Amino acid sequence: DAGVIQSPRHEVTEMGQEVTLRCKPISGHNSLFWYRQTMMRGLELLIYFNNNVPIDDSGMPEDRFSAKMPNASFSTLKIQPSEPRDSAVYFCASSLTGGVGYGYTFGSGTRLTVV
Amino acid sequence: QQQVKQSPQSLIVQKGGISIINCAYENTAFDYFPWYQQFPGKGPALLIAIRPDVSEKKEGRFTISFNKSAKQFSLHIMDSQPGDSATYFCAAKNAGSYQLTFGKGTKLSVIP
Numbered sequence: 001d002a003g004v005i006q007s008p009r010h011e012v013t014e015m016g017q018e019v020t021l022r023c024k025p026i027s028g029h030n031s032l033f034w035y036r037q038t039m040m041r042g043l044e045l046l047i048y049f050n051n052n053v054p055i056d057d058s059g060m061p062e063d064r065f066s067a068k069m070p071n072a073s074f075s076t077l078k079i080q081p082s083e084p085r086d087s088a089v090y091f092c093a094s095s096l097t098g099g100v101g102y103g104y105t106f107g108s109g110t111r112l113t114v115v
Numbered sequence: 116q117q118q119v120k121q122s123p124q125s126l127i128v129q130k131g132g133i134s135i136i137n138c139a140y141e142n143t144a145f146d147y148f149p150w151y152q153q154f155p156g157k158g159p160a161l162l163i164a165i166r167p168d169v170s171e172k173k174e175g176r177f178t179i180s181f182n183k184s185a186k187q188f189s190l191h192i193m194d195s196q197p198g199d200s201a202t203y204f205c206a207a208k209n210a211g212s213y214q215l216t217f218g219k220g221t222k223l224s225v226i227p
Contacts (some may be wrong), residue, residue, distance in 0.1 A: 005227070018173050030211050033214065033215075042204075042205065042218070042219040042220055043159070043217040043220075045214055045215070045216075048213065048214050050144060050213065055213075056181075056212075056214060075123065091158050091159075093158070095213065097213045103149060103161040103164065104159075104215065105161075106151075106156050106158030106159050106160065108156070108157055109157075109158050
């Protein structure tokens with residue numbers, strides 16, 4: 001298995017533009033998580049899906065952020081309009097929940113820079 | 116409370132020494148405590164995990180010590196090597212939930 005695949009690896013965009021981050025979870029995993037990592041705040045959970053259904057989006061900072069999971073093999077995180085304070089590394093992780101362990105597998109992340 | 120407090124922020128250890136990273140929590144509903152290792156440019160990777168019904172778990176050079184009454188747990192890296200240089204995160208999972216709450220991370224540097 002190729003692991004959790006995120007694209008793009010790097011994104012530089014101008015303030016006000018729409019940004020879409022993409023994630024392909026590990027096949028067979030039924031939970032998907034979006035995290036944001038910054039030096040100041042560490043790893044913050046934005047939203048998580050279980051069986052393609054959003055379960056908890058309380059970490060989504062504001063209405064500019066939205067996430068979808070149209071099927072078990074694909075999820076997107078969209079920021080519209082983007083702002084410089086959104087600059088961070090965004091990670092997607094997946095796991096097989098309901099089993100013995102709860103270990104996440106993270107992707108390599110998307111480094112977003114909003115100028 | 117959902118916080119997990121991790122210390123120290125950074126740690127420098129000589130090769131062959133013992134690295135110790137500590138975490139504390141308040142929420143007694145946490146039921147799973149993993150540690151993640153992150154190298155620059157990569158996502159965090161699961162290193163070792165423990166449940167609150169055991170006091171210690173060892174995997175190779177990595178050991179988790181868990182003190183339920185004190186609501187603390189720690190990661191010990193024995194015979195630390197330069198290749199262990201990375202950022203380490205403790206985390207905790209709330210019973211009945213699948214989401215992890217992470218500590219702020221510890222940047223470990225192992226010097227030759």
